[in-house]
Amino acid sequence: MTLLALDRVTKRFGTTTAVDDLTLDIRPGEFFALLGPSGCGKTTAMRMIAGFETPDAGRVLLDGQDVAGTPPEQRPVNLVFQSYAVFPHLSVARNVAYGLEVTNTPKAEIAPRVAEALALVKLDQRGDAMPSQLSGGQQQRVALARALVKRPKLLLLDEPLSALDRKLRAEMQSELKRLQRDVGIAFLLVTHDQDEAMSMADRIAVMQAGKLEQVGTPADLYARPATRFVAGFFGEMNFLDDRRAIRPERVRLSAGGSSRVTEAVFLGDRWSYVIDGTLRATASTDCTFAVGDAVTTVWTDADLLRL
Amino acid sequence: MRLSLPLKLVLGAALLVLYAPIAVLIAFSFNAGRRVSVWQGFSFDWYVRAANDARLIEAFGNSLTIAAIATVISTLLGTATAIALWRFSFRGKSVLFGLLGVPVVVPEICLGVALLIVFARTGLMTALPYPASLLPIALAHVAFAFPFVAIVVRARLAGFDPRLIEASRDLGAGEWATLTRVLLPLLRPAMVAGALLAFTLSLDDFVITFFTTGPGTTTFPVLVYSMVRFSVTPEINAASTVLIAVTLALAALAYKFQKPST
Ligand SMILES: Nc1ncnc2c1ncn2[C@@H]1O[C@H](COP(=O)(O)OP(=O)(O)O)[C@@H](O)[C@H]1O
Numbered sequence: 001m002t003l004l005a006l007d008r009v010t011k012r013f014g015t016t017t018a019v020d021d022l023t024l025d026i027r028p029g030e031f032f033a034l035l036g037p038s039g040c041g042k043t044t045a046m047r048m049i050a051g052f053e054t055p056d057a058g059r060v061l062l063d064g065q066d067v068a069g070t071p072p073e074q075r076p077v078n079l080v081f082q083s084y085a086v087f088p089h090l091s092v093a094r095n096v097a098y099g100l101e102v103t104n105t106p107k108a109e110i111a112p113r114v115a116e117a118l119a120l121v122k123l124d125q126r127g128d129a130m131p132s133q134l135s136g137g138q139q140q141r142v143a144l145a146r147a148l149v150k151r152p153k154l155l156l157l158d159e160p161l162s163a164l165d166r167k168l169r170a171e172m173q174s175e176l177k178r179l180q181r182d183v184g185i186a187f188l189l190v191t192h193d194q195d196e197a198m199s200m201a202d203r204i205a206v207m208q209a210g211k212l213e214q215v216g217t218p219a220d221l222y223a224r225p226a227t228r229f230v231a232g233f234f235g236e237m238n239f240l241d242d243r244r245a246i247r248p249e250r251v252r253l254s255a256g257g258s259s260r261v262t263e264a265v266f267l268g269d270r271w272s273y274v275i276d277g278t279l280r281a282t283a284s285t286d287c288t289f290a291v292g293d294a295v296t297t298v299w300t301d302a303d304l305l306r307l
Numbered sequence: 308m309r310l311s312l313p314l315k316l317v318l319g320a321a322l323l324v325l326y327a328p329i330a331v332l333i334a335f336s337f338n339a340g341r342r343v344s345v346w347q348g349f350s351f352d353w354y355v356r357a358a359n360d361a362r363l364i365e366a367f368g369n370s371l372t373i374a375a376i377a378t379v380i381s382t383l384l385g386t387a388t389a390i391a392l393w394r395f396s397f398r399g400k401s402v403l404f405g406l407l408g409v410p411v412v413v414p415e416i417c418l419g420v421a422l423l424i425v426f427a428r429t430g431l432m433t434a435l436p437y438p439a440s441l442l443p444i445a446l447a448h449v450a451f452a453f454p455f456v457a458i459v460v461r462a463r464l465a466g467f468d469p470r471l472i473e474a475s476r477d478l479g480a481g482e483w484a485t486l487t488r489v490l491l492p493l494l495r496p497a498m499v500a501g502a503l504l505a506f507t508l509s510l511d512d513f514v515i516t517f518f519t520t521g522p523g524t525t526t527f528p529v530l531v532y533s534m535v536r537f538s539v540t541p542e543i544n545a546a547s548t549v550l551i552a553v554t555l556a557l558a559a560l561a562y563k564f565q566k567p568s569t
């Protein structure tokens with residue numbers, strides 16, 4: 001079952017290929033993350049789904065229908081912009097009502113839906129406030145409520161948390177997750193933050209330079225990265241050679257041997273070591289070495305990742 | 308930093324040269340006597356007389372009517388031009404933008420002559436009966452006033468977040484709803500400022516009006532000019548003071564609206 005499919009979509013701007021032969025599918029009700037470093041084409045992919053960019057090649061399918069000829073205002077998807085793009089001349093409630101008013105929703109229906117959407121993002125007390133009176137985090141909630149009130153099939157969120165400070169970000173992460181479960185709408189979250197994608201998404205697509213690297217659950221991507229790029233993107237990784245890699249927590253240490261501990265950092269719940277200047281290893285707190293100690297590194301084939 | 312004494316003197320002299328004549332003009336509009344250079348006591352006589360001068364009132368009314376018409380057309384045309392230049396890319400866009408500056412920099416006298424030729428050729432100046440005869444003048448004023456509106460509106464558009472337009476469309480609004488519900492409300496301060504600018508430009512325009520006025524029609528500045536050729540009376544001072552007050556009030560309003568709002 002597929003809600004949205006990108007079928008070999010390519011988009012070029014002049015000589016740069018922003019999105020290169022991208023194929024994806026998003027299922028109804030799932031929390032999907034599009035993850036990749038800045039400039040890898042995430043926003044462009046999202047804008048093609050919303051209808052603001054036209055693919056040079058390939059198709060965008062919603063519920064199996066090619067939406068090539070459908071303008072943004074008629075697509076059953078909504079976008080939460082990275083810059084929020086809250087209408088500065090309208091109150092919070094009027095911002096949220098906007099998408100219903102312009103589509104001639106019956107008046108009697110608008111007020112309760114706006115109230116419901118504002119309650120969903122915990123802004124029910126601020127309906128009469130103007131956007132300039134709100135903090136960045138609150139403006140983002142307005143943008144979120146404004147999109148959710150439309151009851152889209154798919155909600156697109158472009159780096160929704162990148163502008164927030166750390167504490168607020170952690171709060172919003174769990175709140176977005178809760179919201180997504182409550183409303184049951186599929187979310188497509190664009191982010192460059194792997195921890196964010198890991199902690200929120202059901203499935204993650206990793207992109208690099210416009211191309212898809214791998215799609216999978218967070219556990220899949222961590223345990224079985226398909227490419228060197230993905231292997232290096234999540235958590236720490238030791239690359240042994242072109243084809244083999246190992247996570248620091250899979251490297252076991254025993255006392256005595258020909259290797260030397262060159263760095264030892266206590267992290268509270270574990271120790272982080274660097275062995276012979278290159279190999280990273282983590283160990284539990286009852287396995288303590290000091291810089292200069294002689295150690296032997298041990299792993300089995302099952303510990304290795306093959307790329 | 309405090310001003311040094313020589314700088315203060317220069318500044319004072321400059322202000323004197325700039326504003327003393329206007330101050331004198333205003334002061335003598337309240338003079339009790341006929342003389343425009345000897346103070347003979349305070350009175351409102353000249354205002355009363357100006358208010359009873361049918362020619363003066365008619366010219367004043369013509370000026371206001373022309374300014375109103377020119378302002379409405381200039382604001383619509385200027386705003387539309389600015390939006391078109393901002394929103395669309397088309398061949399000759401930069402040329403069109405450059406052309407906008409032409410009426411701003413071309414000497415008014417040239418524009419006046421050019422419009423005179425056009426109006427004379429098309430018979431616009433002679434054929435029309437009274438209220439309609441103001442229309443060619445208003446159109447001439449539009450020709451030089453609408454670029455000012457376009458420039459003011461364009462300046463505001465330069466700071467406009469295009470994502471707002473996309474957000475509107477994303478939420479289901481078509482082009483028209485986006486224009487009337489998002490773009491125009493946010494441009495309103497610039498449109499008001501541009502409109503007031505157009506109004507004051509039209510109200511006190513002499514050169515272009517002089518060239519495009521048909522027989523039997525007159526505006527306030529043109530009438531004043533014809534009156535002072537015989538003699539300067541405090542009546543003209545009084546009427547001019549009213550014009551200054553109107554222009555200043557509008558300029559102050561324009562300034563207020565021009566300031567960025569939240
Ligand atoms: N409108 C545009 N015109 C030209 N180049 C663009 C445009 N939008 C994006 N790009 C380029 O396409 C590439 C991908 O951009 P983007 O999709 O914004 O990446 P991301 O969102 O992953 O940071 C970048 O190299 C960017 O410079």
Ligand SMILES: [Mg+2]
Pocket residue numbers: 039042043044159
């Ligand atoms: Mg981006």
